[in-house]
Amino acid sequence: MNGAGRHALGVLGRATFLALVLGFFALPLLWLATAPFDGHPGIAMSVPDFTLRNFRALLGNPYALTSLRNSLIQAGGSAALVVTLAALAAYALSRVRVPGRDALLYVLLLLSSVVTGTAAMVPLFELATRLNLIDTHLGVVLTMSGGLLPAAIFIMKDFMDGTPTSYEESARVFGASPLQILRHVVIPLVRPGLATIAVWAVANVWGGFLQPFILLRDPDKAPGAVILYTLYTEGGAPRLDLISTFSLLYSLPVVVMYVFVSRRYGFRFHGGIKR
Amino acid sequence: MSTDAAGLGRGRAVGFVLPALVLIGVFLVFPALWTIYLGLTDYRLTGLEAAEPRVVGLDNYTAALGDERFRGSLWLTAQYVLGSAVIGQAGLGFSIAWVLRDRRGPVKRVTEGLVLLAWILPSSVVAFLWIALLDRDEGTLNALLHTPGLAWLLDHPMPSIIVFNVWRGTAFSMMLYGAALANVPPSHLETARLAGASTFQQLRDVVVPRIKGHVLTNLLLISLWTFNDFSAFQITAGGPEGRSEILPIYIYNVALSGGRLGFGAAISFLVLIINLVVAFVYLRLLRTRREDARREVAAP
Numbered sequence: 107m108n109g110a111g112r113h114a115l116g117v118l119g120r121a122t123f124l125a126l127v128l129g130f131f132a133l134p135l136l137w138l139a140t141a142p143f144d145g146h147p148g149i150a151m152s153v154p155d156f157t158l159r160n161f162r163a164l165l166g167n168p169y170a171l172t173s174l175r176n177s178l179i180q181a182g183g184s185a186a187l188v189v190t191l192a193a194l195a196a197y198a199l200s201r202v203r204v205p206g207r208d209a210l211l212y213v214l215l216l217l218s219s220v221v222t223g224t225a226a227m228v229p230l231f232e233l234a235t236r237l238n239l240i241d242t243h244l245g246v247v248l249t250m251s252g253g254l255l256p257a258a259i260f261i262m263k264d265f266m267d268g269t270p271t272s273y274e275e276s277a278r279v280f281g282a283s284p285l286q287i288l289r290h291v292v293i294p295l296v297r298p299g300l301a302t303i304a305v306w307a308v309a310n311v312w313g314g315f316l317q318p319f320i321l322l323r324d325p326d327k328a329p330g331a332v333i334l335y336t337l338y339t340e341g342g343a344p345r346l347d348l349i350s351t352f353s354l355l356y357s358l359p360v361v362v363m364y365v366f367v368s369r370r371y372g373f374r375f376h377g378g379i380k381r
Numbered sequence: 382m383s384t385d386a387a388g389l390g391r392g393r394a395v396g397f398v399l400p401a402l403v404l405i406g407v408f409l410v411f412p413a414l415w416t417i418y419l420g421l422t423d424y425r426l427t428g429l430e431a432a433e434p435r436v437v438g439l440d441n442y443t444a445a446l447g448d449e450r451f452r453g454s455l456w457l458t459a460q461y462v463l464g465s466a467v468i469g470q471a472g473l474g475f476s477i478a479w480v481l482r483d484r485r486g487p488v489k490r491v492t493e494g495l496v497l498l499a500w501i502l503p504s505s506v507v508a509f510l511w512i513a514l515l516d517r518d519e520g521t522l523n524a525l526l527h528t529p530g531l532a533w534l535l536d537h538p539m540p541s542i543i544v545f546n547v548w549r550g551t552a553f554s555m556m557l558y559g560a561a562l563a564n565v566p567p568s569h570l571e572t573a574r575l576a577g578a579s580t581f582q583q584l585r586d587v588v589v590p591r592i593k594g595h596v597l598t599n600l601l602l603i604s605l606w607t608f609n610d611f612s613a614f615q616i617t618a619g620g621p622e623g624r625s626e627i628l629p630i631y632i633y634n635v636a637l638s639g640g641r642l643g644f645g646a647a648i649s650f651l652v653l654i655i656n657l658v659v660a661f662v663y664l665r666l667l668r669t670r671r672e673d674a675r676r677e678v679a680a681p
Contacts, residue, residue: 116580120480124492127477131495131548133521134510148519191401198397202385216664217405220656221413222609224629228419228636228646229412252408255401271386278388287387313503316611320637334505335615338512353506364501 138357141350148346160347161355169325170352173333176243177356180318180329181311183247188258188307189300191251196262197292201271211260218256223316234321241324249321250311258303265299266292298370305367309360330356413653420647426640434643441647450623451648454631458608461543461627466607467600469547474554474599479584482562493555500552508615511545534617538625542613549612554599561595562588594670601663605656628652 141147145157164170199207223230230249239245273295277287293300315331322328325336334352338344389397420441424434445451477496481489499507514521517532533541565588573583589596611629619626619634626634628648636645 123476123480124488127473128492128495131492131499133525134507134514134548135495135498137510137513137521138506187404191404194397195401198389198394201387202389202391202394204391204394204398212664214405216657216660217409217413219605219660219663220653221409222652222656224609224611224632225649225652225656226409226412226416227632228642228649229415230408231637232415232419232642233408233412248404249408252404255405256409259401274386278386284387284389284393292387309501313505315504315615331503331505334503334509338509339618349509353509357502357506360501360503361498364497 138350138353141346142354144350147350160351163345163347164351164355167348167352169328169333170348172326173328173330174356176327177312177329177331179243180246180250181308183243184250184254184311185304185307187247187251188254189304192255192258192262192303193293193296193300195259196266197288199259200263200266201274211263214256215260218253218260221253223253223314227316227320230317231320239321241322241327243327245321246311246318246329249317250314251307253317254307254310258307261306262296262299262303265296265302269295301370302367305363309363312360416646416650416653419643420650422643422646424643424646426637426642428640430643437643441644444644445648445651450626451631453623454626454628457539457624457626458628460539461546461613462604462607465543465546466550466603469543470550470554470603470607471596471599473547474551474556475558477551477555478558478562481559483567496552496555499548500550504612505615507545507549508612511541511548511616515541535621538617538621542616542625542627545616546607546610546613550603550607554603557595557599558592561592565591594666597666598663601659601666605659605663608655608659609652 142160143157145159147160198204199211204210234240234245234249237245239248269292273291274287277291282290312329313331315335318329318332319335322332325333328336330352334349334356337349337352385394421436421438422434423430423437423440425431477492481492512534515533517523517530517535520533522533523529523531569587570583573587578586609629611633613625613627614630614633617625619630629652632645632648632652635648636642
């Protein structure tokens with residue numbers, strides 16, 4: 107085959123491939139974009155008979171809004187805990203040669219990927235039962251934070267290592283205490299790192315299903331992830347108006363946060379850390 | 382960096398690290414260790430064994446090996462990891478990155494945006510989106526393919542969750558290979574092309590040698606994640622009749638749903654060991670790569 111023919115075939119092949127990829131990834135998502143606004147939402151994707159009535163149905167459901175509040179409590183609580191503890195630990199590990207530091211960091215990195223919710227669900231359930239943490243927000247916050255912390259410390263230490271120490275030294279010359287230096291000098295410098303960790307933690311807990319599914323029996327405490335699952339698995343025909351609007355409302359914060367972070371700080375890899 | 386610029390001192394430094402370590406110790410390390418002990422007992426959620434669990438040694442492990450359901454689950458897990466991660470996500474992710482490598486503009490942005498969206502949406506939401514897509518009576522897929530009444534999740538549960546997981550997780554591979562391909566000098570590809578190399582030859586001789594490290598990293602990480610992924614539970618819950626019961630779902634069904642906590646812990650321990658092996662290989666790789674990079678910097 108001559109060069110021009112091969113080139114044309116290549117262009118055609120690439121275009122077909124991209125069209126297929128677009129179709130494959132868009133197809134499941136279309137329903138989420140149309141059904142919430144459809145007067146008679148079905149499972150099938152269709153051009154909506156536009157309405158906002160479905161959102162009113164959502165307000166009438168006793169668990170829908172409560173569950174979003176619960177998601178907020180659990181995600182916010184975990185993020186606050188993870189950011190605080192990770193920042194303190196990462197700062198100390200970055201600035202002071204604590205004995206066994208390198209080994210500690212290595213083990214932390216290992217732990218973050220080895221001990222997953224799947225591998226530890228039995229002992230976590232047992233632990234929560236014995237500590238009376240079943241059916242509490244605190245139980246979810248502590249388990250989730252424990253899982254997120256190793257990776258968070260690792261990412262934070264990267265940020266801390268990247269900031270110059272000269273500001274801290276001059277602040278010290280002027281007589282600031284270590285805690286003051288941390289609060290007024292270091293934290294403003296590593297704010298992008300703190301924001302990254304906070305968003306990453308919130309997104310993880312907000313979308314997390316396994317841990318709250320195991321640790322919470324009371325639907326009044328269940329977060330959005332669990333309530334959505336029960337909306338389509340439990341009892342009779344699924345209420346599609348409710349499911350579609352709730353899915354949209356529940357997904358929105360994650361998407362907004364993602365757009366915010368990638369606009370503001372760019373999308374960076376941190377050793378392949380995902381969830 | 383280890384100059385103590387803020388005058389923290391060793392004592393205070395330890396105080397800063399300790400709270401995080403305590404939390405990690407109680408909610409991550411301790412559960413992992415406890416799994417070992419629980420796996421050696423006949424502990425149950427209810428009944429006599431709940432009050433007084435007995436140590437039964439390796440009985441759980443021998444029982445598991447003799448259990449057809451467990452062996453079936455292992456086999457399904459191998460299919461799931463190989464099919465959806467190693468072949469599906471890595472293959473599709475690389476292909477998309479390759480085709481988009483020197484494109485700019487809306488096509489690239491929209492494609493990447495959609496692939497990323499599938500990755501960042503909460504698992505409960507995407508699970509329902511796929512249930513709706515594959516629905517027997519009104520599903521969009523049946524309407525598109527003109528196959529009314531085909532119950533994908535009942536007749537083909539494994540292929541369904543494999544394709545689902547390809548859709549769900551391709552974004553990571555796409556981004557990783559996108560970054561890796563940016564490091565392949567365009568002039569090398571151009572030279573190969575002018576010398577008459579086909580796309581396959583370009584990939585084999587120019588691209589692959591340069592991104593070998595990335596490929597290994599990618600395969601290890603996505604295998605680890607897929608192996609531990611619980612999202613498929615929200616689509617099939619392992620059914621029908623355990624035909625999509627991959628290991629994470631198997632553990633849940635046996636231990637927390639079925640109440641056999643000791644037996645479930647034993648299986649969890651096997652998962653931990655497999656995770657540990659994969660993570661060790663990954664970190665070993667990361668370290669040698671970092672040393673290579675250091676040597677390259679030091680060489681000239």
